[in-house]
Amino acid sequence: MSKGTARRHKVPEKKAYRDAYQRDRDRVLYSSAFRRLAGVTQVAAVSEQLVLHNRLTHSLKVAQMGRRLVQHLRAQQGGAGAFPPGSDLNEDVVETAGLVHDIGHPPFGHVAEEILDQRLAQIKGLEGFEGNAQSFRVVTKLARRKMDHTGLNLTRATLNAILKYPRLKPRDSAKATTSWTNLGYGDKWGAYQTERKDFDWARKSCRGELRSANAILMDWADDISYATHDLEDYFRAGLIPLHHLSVDEDRIFEHGRHRLRKLKGFNEYRFQEQIDVVVKEFGGSLQTQCWDTRENRVQMNKITSGHLTRFVEAIRLLDEPPYVEVDQDSQYRVAALKELTWFYVIDRPPLAIQQEGQKRIIGSLFDRLLTCLEKSPDSPKIPIQLRVIYRDIECDDAAKGTFKENKEARCARAVTDYICLLTEAQAVDLGERLAGRSQSSMFGTWFN
Numbered sequence: 001m002s003k004g005t006a007r008r009h010k011v012p013e014k015k016a017y018r019d020a021y022q023r024d025r026d027r028v029l030y031s032s033a034f035r036r037l038a039g040v041t042q043v044a045a046v047s048e049q050l051v052l053h054n055r056l057t058h059s060l061k062v063a064q065m066g067r068r069l070v071q072h073l074r075a076q077q078g079g080a081g082a083f084p085p086g087s088d089l090n091e092d093v094v095e096t097a098g099l100v101h102d103i104g105h106p107p108f109g110h111v112a113e114e115i116l117d118q119r120l121a122q123i124k125g126l127e128g129f130e131g132n133a134q135s136f137r138v139v140t141k142l143a144r145r146k147m148d149h150t151g152l153n154l155t156r157a158t159l160n161a162i163l164k165y166p167r168l169k170p171r172d173s174a175k176a177t178t179s180w181t182n183l184g185y186g187d188k189w190g191a192y193q194t195e196r197k198d199f200d201w202a203r204k205s206c207r208g209e210l211r212s213a214n215a216i217l218m219d220w221a222d223d224i225s226y227a228t229h230d231l232e233d234y235f236r237a238g239l240i241p242l243h244h245l246s247v248d249e250d251r252i253f254e255h256g257r258h259r260l261r262k263l264k265g266f267n268e269y270r271f272q273e274q275i276d277v278v279v280k281e282f283g284g285s286l287q288t289q290c291w292d293t294r295e296n297r298v299q300m301n302k303i304t305s306g307h308l309t310r311f312v313e314a315i316r317l318l319d320e321p322p323y324v325e326v327d328q329d330s331q332y333r334v335a336a337l338k339e340l341t342w343f344y345v346i347d348r349p350p351l352a353i354q355q356e357g358q359k360r361i362i363g364s365l366f367d368r369l370l371t372c373l374e375k376s377p378d379s380p381k382i383p384i385q386l387r388v389i390y391r392d393i394e395c396d397d398a399a400k401g402t403f404k405e406n407k408e409a410r411c412a413r414a415v416t417d418y419i420c421l422l423t424e425a426q427a428v429d430l431g432e433r434l435a436g437r438s439q440s441s442m443f444g445t446w447f448n
Helices: 020-029 032-039 055-076 091-100 110-121 131-142 156-162 193-202 213-236 242-260 268-283 294-312 328-346 349-375 384-394 397-403 407-419 424-435
Strands: 315-317 324-326
Touching: 020 091, 020 156, 032 055, 032 131, 032 424, 055 091, 055 213, 055 294, 055 315, 091 131, 091 156, 091 213, 110 349, 110 407, 131 156, 131 193, 131 407, 156 193, 156 213, 193 397, 213 294, 213 324, 213 328, 242 268, 242 328, 268 328, 294 328, 324 328, 328 349, 349 384, 349 407, 349 424, 384 397, 384 407, 397 407
Parallel strands: none
Antiparallel strands: 315 324
8 A cells, every 4th residue: 555545534445346536535525525515615705696606616627628638638648547656646635635625615705714813813822823723633633434533535646645834833924935836835825734644644755845846736736717617607606708808908907916916036027028918818719798608708709718628738847755746837827827817807886895795794603602502502502513512622632732621712713613614594594593683483493
């Protein structure tokens, strides 16, 4: 058995038609934590009437794209599968990491992350909140499939691929030490101190904070999906005038330059070049009227297919760690495409105002649940799943250094874990019930 196929908790493996990495994929795919992503925002709320990507469909496409990236590299090697020794590159590993990469994100996405981070940063013993760290916590602690151990008991290679930011939370924020186009490193953190043992086990024999090759491909697949599929959503919804970008080209560039200039090594001239390419590409292909026509759908599909092919071919194998790299021009092209969603959708009043309301929902839900849990952890006022999470934290030997004799920290972590296992509809419903505004029936409630 290779080091990558080892599991955190020793269990007998049955001989079957699936290998260890395929079992990992199935465990994630069948988990309730993964299914719940159908009710979580990608960019706009899942309650929108238009058919937009949610976190589930986004994750499925990231997983599929990750698999294709590995297959492309394998084909470059002649199909023999002779990847550099030590790279552990594997299609199933990257696909599983793609399925997992957003599994810990709270309802309403990044705006909820901000609120949870603010709340947890004020509590002694906690490091704040980070969506990637929460995803690692879900698959190692919160998801349950066996009574004798926590988590999904994934292989070392898969856990390492999930760690897009392979560092524990430091006492101050992480600082980028290399250019943003060097995908071997990231400037965030990817695991809480409470998962130190799982983190150390997953990173055994790794070089410092260097990402695994599988993690780099998962991250690139995430960027590709964001830059292509989300863009299609908002063009078809009438929010991004791809056929007429030239009118706003200078403003798009300035908006992106201001937003991205904090990235170490960011070159605004290369960014401008790619903005120019994108504006000409869309302007010369799409009609100027009736955006969601059959003709425009065909053209969008053609453009998107071209982008996907380019971005898959942008990866190259290396003979030494991190074993893969991505062409820099393609990274700037992805940044230019993503900027269209930022300019026309994310940083505009319709979404920004809605997000303010979403922040209040999460903040109020956190505060009310925390008060109830601190007052009486066994109270029937506490949802059953939250009570179970709290008891599991009390029994977590690996986290006793964080939570020993610190009830506030235990309660806050339990409430955060619970919120991050809710859909947006569940968060809204529970918030209304706790505030006394709900008109729903007490019979057959989903949190019984």
